[in-house]
Amino acid sequence: MELFTALIVIGGMGLVFGGLLAVAAKHFAVEEDARVETICDLLPGANCGACGFPGCISFAENVVGLKADASGCIPGGKDICDSICKVMGIDSVGSEVKKVAEISCLGSRDVAPDKFEYHGVRDCNAALAFSGGFKACKYGCLGLGTCAESCPFDALHMGDNGLPIVDRERCTACGICVKACPRDLIRIADADRTCKYVPCNSKDKGKVVREVCEVGCTGCKACVKACPQDAIVVEDSLAVIDSSKCDNCGECVDACRRSIIKDAAKVHHA
Amino acid sequence: MDKKLVVSSSPHLKSPENIHSIMVDVLVALFPVALMAVFLFGYRALATMVIATLVAMITEAIILRKGNLFGDGSAAVTGLLLAMVLPPAPPWWVVVIGSAVAVGIGKHLFGGIGNNIFNPALVGRAVLVVSWGAHVAGDVWMRPVPFNFTADIVTEATPLATKAASLLDLFIGTVSGSLGETSALALIIGGIWLYYRGHIDWRIPGAFIALVFVFGLFDGGFNMGLYHVLAGGVLLGALFMATDMVTSPVTSVGKLIFGGGCGLITMIIRLFGSYPEGVMFSILLMNSLTPIIDNLTLPKRFGEVKQKNA
Amino acid sequence: MSERTFVGGIHPGYYKDFSSGKPIASARAPAQVIISLHQNIGAPCDPVVQVGDEVKMGQKIGEPKGFVSTPVFASVSGKVTKIEPFTHPLGNPLPAVFIENDGQDKPDEGMKPGKPLEELSAEEIKQIAKDFGLVGLGGATFPTHVKLSPPPEVKIDTVIINGAECEPFLTADHRQMLEQADDIVYGLKAFMKSLGATNGIIGVEDNKLDALASMNRAVAEGKGEYDIKVHALHTKYPQGAEKMLIKATTGREVPPGALPMAVNVVNQNGGTAVALAEAIKLGKPLYERIVTVTGPGIKEPANMMVRNGTMVKDLIEQCGGMTEDARKLILGGPMMGLAQATDEVPVIKGTSGVLILTEEFVKDLSIDPCIKCGKCIDVCPMALMPNFIGSASEKNKIEMAEKYGAMDCFECGCCTYTCPAKRPLVQWIRIAKGEIGARRKK
Amino acid sequence: MTTLTQEFSKGIIKQNPVFVQLLGMCPILAVTITATNGFGMGIASMFVLLSSNIVVSFIRNVVPPRVRIPAYILVIATFVTITDLVLNAFLPSLHAALGIFIPLIVVNCMIMGRAEGFARKNTLGRSVIDALGMGIGFTLALTILGIVRELLGAGSIFGANIMGSSFEPMALFASPPGAFIALGILLAIFNYFYRKFGVQ
Amino acid sequence: MELNLAAIIFVAILANNIVLNQFLGVCPYLGVSKRIETSLGMGMAVVFVMTLATIVSWVIFNFILIPLDLVYLRTIAFILVIASLVQLVEIVLKKNNPTLFKALGIYLPLITTNCAILGVALLNIQMGHNIIQTVVYAIAAAIGFTMALVIMAGIRERLELVNMSGLLQGAAVTLVTAGILSLSFMGFAGIMTL
Known part of the structure; x- marks a missing residue:
């Protein structure tokens, strides 16, 4: 008998509430796309904004909305691109190559002096x-670490010499630091490219460069x-190496009078 | 002139005052209180103060990984203030743990100086009260014996419990109680020094003491009002604890509300609660409200009213 | 002690003794002047001379581009050698006219007395201010004729001459009030006439008793039918800030974001009054000004009449050069002046002082966390929350900075002066203001 | 796809419901005065989690999405009631110590979260593995906090006195504030190790 | 009776705060206490739902479960009530009061799994309150929750401006803060008892 009442009570309550909810739900249907949540789960969740949307959820919504x-x-x-494509049922796109941030300045504190002392x-x-920055070179890295501060992945650190160091493992090439650097010294490049490059951004005439760095x-x-x-x-007044033509022979490294031409993948990286 | 010119944002003049100098001022203000404590409670009080201060400084030096033990002086202030709210002679390990907790959890867990939400010294004491209530906030307290440095401990109930001490005793400090709270005279001297140096505002202690006094009136007239102000930790709390810059509001109105709240809660706990003293709880509680008080009492900007009328 | 003052403010060391006793001396005319075409707030000028032109002293060389702008004049006679960007006191290179001095000081034909004040109409006075390149000489360089052009619905009833000179070290206004008091009164009368104002007030901080006496004498002698009073003001920084001065002298509060016109007041610097007086009396355009060269880092502090475009380096040399421990060069006062990266920078219309500070003033102090002592809030004359604005700006929380009043800050520097944690509050506030401004534009 | 071992171990370390996901905070704070209570609570929660994951995984294709959450809650509530009754019958002292927090297992977000986030999308086998992993992770966390609090607050572990008679227990850790503080500090310590060993 | 109500209010809000002293609703307490505004919204939603849920639970318990001798079904019954109630409230609000829905809507789903609601409903039964006491207790408990939430939000807004070690950020420091808050609320012990 007791079993019976229990069944009736719970069953009855279930019926009443279930019925109420069913009726209510029918009148207030809301369209939801489960794919948004699925994609959101796939994303790294750092909300870094590199995709151009204000956070991972927003990006997921826009992917689903085909925007x-x-x-x-x-x-x-x-990897994630592939997974997203799977969810969306489309063919995979996107590049295979791992990219990292690269800093195009070698002007550490000891080799590129300041023109005045800055406090603040x-x-x-x-x-x-x-006065356009305390560094004598008006293209060089100021070394105050705005880029390192901006990195959402903890992949940029300021070295003891006042230049940033990229942690290649952690860097995701999101490009936040590229935007953060007011002197445009950071660029995104293929991580494993085998070519030489010139880590300098100075467009000054040679004479000026010799004075300041x-x-x-x-x-x-x-x-x-x-x-x-x-x-x-x-x-x-700035040498630029076309990586598509460079065969990494190293002639330029020997020829460079200031010995600044390096292997692209070996500068400022931990 | 061989060095490079210096460029910085205006202004180019800075006041000579810094955190270090403020902390030294607070230590100076605590000196009469400490002196009185040694005078009343003997070497045991001195030992408590030294242990608390040293442990606080060592804890801070370890956390900040700095060799300079004194640092900016804030740890010493925290340690000494903690000693002030402890009994004259608690077991040494209680002092050590309290001091380490005050600096470690009360202060550095929140990001170090300037960032703590609660008064570190009171956090230290609160933890001790809850953990070893019998050692730090029991029913019996060491009786002060001036100029007697070797005497054994004689205990008695605190004036807050008996409500029988004379006002003069309370003013001079020849009553039992926490190390630094008994002598109203010494506390007032310290408070005046802090006020003179511009480190405390009259609003917090003013509102605090005023509310304690008013509630005291209800507890038994003018004398009882004074009694409530002088007995227990009200003066120590109002002048040294509630006025802690970091954990009290920055706005003028906010300071009044803060002080008033402290006084109100103190008296509610004293008159109705199961704890004899409510200063610590009231200040900690008001500390937690400080951010909200600040946000609700933003000062009226220059010229703002006229804009609304126009 | 005077009761006329405002709420907040600070009492820094005043250091006026370096130069307050030094009469205004004429500075040597340099062999070359470099006159910037950016001389005022608002639009810069276009050059109206060409390289190779011979110019005369007082000849117009830069024509204003917009309404909020004034012309620029040659300060020596000679030959234009270059027109190209040159270091500006603001820090960045800006267009400037280089003139080689022929040493003859041949005056321009335009420099002759015009009609006396009594015969000038309000409009004509305004035109003179515009044509002779007058700007606020206190340092902000706001074009004077703009201040004389209130919208028709605003009736200006009071003109205040700012003689507070609350910035430490500076003594240019002080000396001017001692030596050119009559011209100040004359200039004030012209302002009042131009604006139709009935009240004239000269506000002087009460640490300059001799200047007060001098102004009182000049007013008594020269005020004529005008209602002019001299007010002694409580000595406190920033007493000379526009809004604080108006509050102290008239009791009116200028609303946030508004100009003094909103409370029917116009503020003028004493130097500007003298410039207007000289423009009316002598037809002399604004090509020279009084500059205080002072500070512990200068060997012989002085107050000098300096031609526009003179190198600061030249001035420093005339004052005996810098001392061994000089470390900082500031144009303007120590509270709001601009630190310079080099002494190769020209004097412009707004340069009220050249201040050299020594090692002891420029220690690079570590920036400690805010201990919420609230001292910055106590001293903020605008009743803002500098500590929270600074912390919010540091964390790039711009909305929060705006909520605590960043946009109402006029960067007087009281908060940063008083901060025991040595936090660069003004700099953070300035960053926040820039960011808020950029967002509002969007 | 992750292997079953990974599926199992993620609940213990990488996605530990307490230290990483911060789920089920209420029981964690309330019942960990002693290690025994913490352990008991952990086992009880694990039982409910396992059973409900199984059932949810079974009925996942039948339940219409709109009544999904109420249906799951009903399933969970049923198992909670069973647990409640069983504990009351066989371990009355533990039942008394855990008190109101046994029925509150119903609203433990960890259980709802696993049902909603995992069991309804996965097969029976995976759901069981997941529940076991998460349950062990949860029990582990509860027990660790219980040990810390019992050791400091009473000088014993699982009721066995180990600090000696001269030890004066730090009553803070037996009190509500101590629960918060202990868990907060424990979280920070775990954060440190997670970071050090590169666990995200 | 009247004093008793006052005691219920005092104890529920201050002396025996459901978050700080009873550990109910800690998950949303950690989650929704980042902004003062949000925490106020959440608090309002909790006041609303908690009062309703506790009353309905009380009615069901006293008029259905007790007469039928089905006390052991209380957990299932109450959670059913709460889950359905939250959804119903959501639906009704959406239709009848869109403004309020906008303000509270986003918090409603969070409340289903807020153990404070079920907890208070259960505690209420445990304490044997009558209907008036039930209403008062539910509202007071919810206000206590809101108060704790808003205080914590104020503190966390301030802590956002702090350069804190990443190890402590978020839940760790919030928990310790809650601990100290809980410590300071202990002062209210013994002022009024039930």
Whole structure:
């Protein structure tokens, strides 16, 4: 008998509430796409914003709404792109190559002097408001770590010499630091490319560069002459190596009068 | 002139005052209180103060990995303040743990100086009260014996429990109680020094003491009002604990509310609660409300009213 | 002690003794002047001379581009050698006219007395201020004629001459009040006439008793039918800030974000009054000004009449050079002036002082966490919450910075001066203001 | 797809419901005065989690999505009631110590979370493995906190006195504030190790 | 009776706060205490639902479960009530009061799994309250929850401006803060007892 009442009570309550909810739910149907949640689960969840949307959820919504590309999550890379494509039922797109941030300045504190002493907020943007920055070279890294601060993946750190160091393992090539650097010294490049590059961004004339930095490119064109592949051009007194032509022969490294040409993958990386 | 010019944002003048100098001022303000404690309770009080201060400084030096033991002086202040709210002669390990907790949990867990939400010294004491109530907040307390440095401990109930001490005894401090709270005279001297140096605002102690006094009136007239102000930790709390810059509101109105709240809660606990003293709880509680008080009492900006009328 | 003051503010060391006793001396005219075409707040000028042109002293060389702008004049006679960007006191290179001094100081034909004040109309006075390149000489360089052009519905009843000179070290206004008091009164009368104002007030901080006496004498002698009073003000920084001065002298509070016109007041610097007086009396355009060269890092502090475009380096040399331990060069006062990266920078219309500070003033102090002592809030003349604005800006929480009043800050520096944790509050607030401004534009 | 071993171990370390996901905080704080209570609570929760995961996994294709949550709650509540009755019958002292927090297992977000987030999408086998992993992770966390609090607050572990008679227990850890503080510090310590060994 | 009600209020809000002293609703306490505004919204939603749920639970318990001798079904019955109630409230609000729905809507799903609701309903039965005491107790407990939530939100907004070690950020420091808060609320012990 007791068993019976129990069944009736719970069953009755279930019926009453279930019925109420069923009626209510019928009148207030809300469209939901389960794929948003699924994709959101796949994403790294750092809410870094590299995709151009204000967070992972937003990106997922836009992917489902076909407003964002499945490969949009840069930190996620190829794997996540594939998974998203699977959820969305489309063919996989996106590049295979692992990319990392690269810093194009070698002007550490000891080789690229300051023109005056700066006291105040330790932030590159803040420091630039004073006479265009305290560094004598007006293209060089100020070394106050605004880029390191901006990295959502803890992949950039300031070295003892005042230059940032990229942690290649952690770097996801999200590009936040590229935007953070007020001197545009960071770029995203293939992690494993085998070519040489010139870690300098100074467009000053050679004479000026020699005054303000020991490791700046003077645009002397010695490397241009040395390169058997014609992969190097000098524009605005700055040598640029075309990585598609470079065969990594190393002639330019020997030719460079300031010995600043390096293997691309070996600069500023931990 | 061989060095490079210095460039910085305006202003280019800075006041000579810094955190270190403020902390030294607070230590100076605590000196008469400490002196009185040694005078009343003898070497045991001195030992308690030294242990608390040293442990606080060592804890901070370890956490910050700094060789400079004194640092900016804030740890010493925390340690000494903790000693002030402990009995004259608790077991040494109680002092050590309390001091380490005060600096470690009360202060550095929240990000170090300037960032703590609660008064570190009181966090230390609160933890001790809950953990070893009998050692730090029991029913019997060491009786002060001036100029007697070797005497054995004689115990008695606190004036808050008996309500029988004379007002003069309370003012001079010849009553039992926490190490630093008995002598109103010494506390007032310290408070005046802090006020003179501009480190405390009259609003917090003012509102605190005023409310304690008013509630005391209900407990038994003018004398009882004074009694409530002088007995127990009200003066120590109002002048040294509630006025802690980091954990009290920054706005003028906020300071009044803060002080008033402390006084109110103290008296509620004293008159109705199961604890004889409520200063510590009231200040900790108001500490937690500080961010909200600050946000609700933003000062009226220059010229703001006129804009609304226009 | 005067009761006229405002709430908040600080009492820094005043250090006026370096130069307050030094009469205004004429600085040597340099062999070359570099006159920036950016001389005022608002639009810069276009050059109206060409390289190779011979110019005369007082000749117009830069024509204003917009309404909020004033012309620029040659401060020597000679030949234009270059027109190209040169270091500006703001820090970045900006267009400037280089003139080689021929040493003859040949005056321009325009420099001759015009009609006396009595015969000038309000409109004509305004035109003179505009044509002769007058700007606020206190340092903000706001074009004077703009201040003289209130919208028609606003009736200005009071003109205040700012003689507070609350910035430590600076003594240019002080000396001017001693030596050119009559011209100040004359200039004030012209302002009042131009604006149709009935009240004239000269506010002087009560640490300059001799200046007060001098102004009282000049007013008594020269005020004529005008209602002009001299007010002694409580000595406190920033007593000379526009809004604080108006509060102290008239009791009116300028609303946040508004100009003094909103409370029917116009504020003018004493130096500007003298410049207007000289423009009316002598037809002399604004090509030179009084500069205080002072500070512990200068060997012989002085107050000097300096031609626009003179190198600061040149001035420092005339004052005996810098001392061994000089470390910081500031144009303007120590509270709001701009630190310079080099002494190769020209004097402009707004340069009220050249201040050299020594080692002991420029220690690079570590920035400690805010201990919420609330001292910055106590001293903030605008009743803002500098500590929270600073912390919010540090963490890039711009909305929070705005909520605590970042946009109402005029960067007087009281908070940073008083901060025991040595936090660069003004700099953070400035960053937040820039960010808020950029977002509002969007 | 993850292997079964990974599925199992993730609940213990990588996605520990307490130290990483911060789920089920109420029982964790309330019942960990002693290690025994913590362990008992952990086992009870694990039982409910396992049973409900099994059932949910069974009925996952039958339940219409709109009544999903109420249906799951009903399933969980049933097992909680069973647990309640069983504990009351066989371990009355533990039942008394855990008190109201036994019925409150119903609203332990960890159980609802696993039913909603895992069992309804996965096969029976995987759901069982998942429940076991999560349940052990949860029990482990409860027991660790229980040990810490009991050791400091009473000088014993699982009721066995080990600190000697001269030890004066730190009563803080037996009180509500101590629960918060102990768990907070424990979390920070775990964060440190998680970071050190690169567990995300 | 009147004093008793006052005691219920005092104890439920201060002396025996459901979050700080009874560990009910700790999950949302950690989750929703980041902003003062959000925490106020959540608090309002909890006041609303908790009062309703506790009353309905009390009615079901006293008029259905006790007469039928089915006390052991209380957990199932109560959770059914709460889950359905939350959904019903959501639906009704959506239709009749869109403004309130906008303000409370996002918090409603969070409340189903808020153990404070079920906890208070159960505690209420345990304490043997009559219907008036039930209402008062439910509202007071919810206000206590809201108060603890808002205080914590204020503290966390301030802690956001702090350079804190990543190890402590978030839950760790929030828990310790809650602990110290709980410590300071201990002062109210013994002022009024039930």
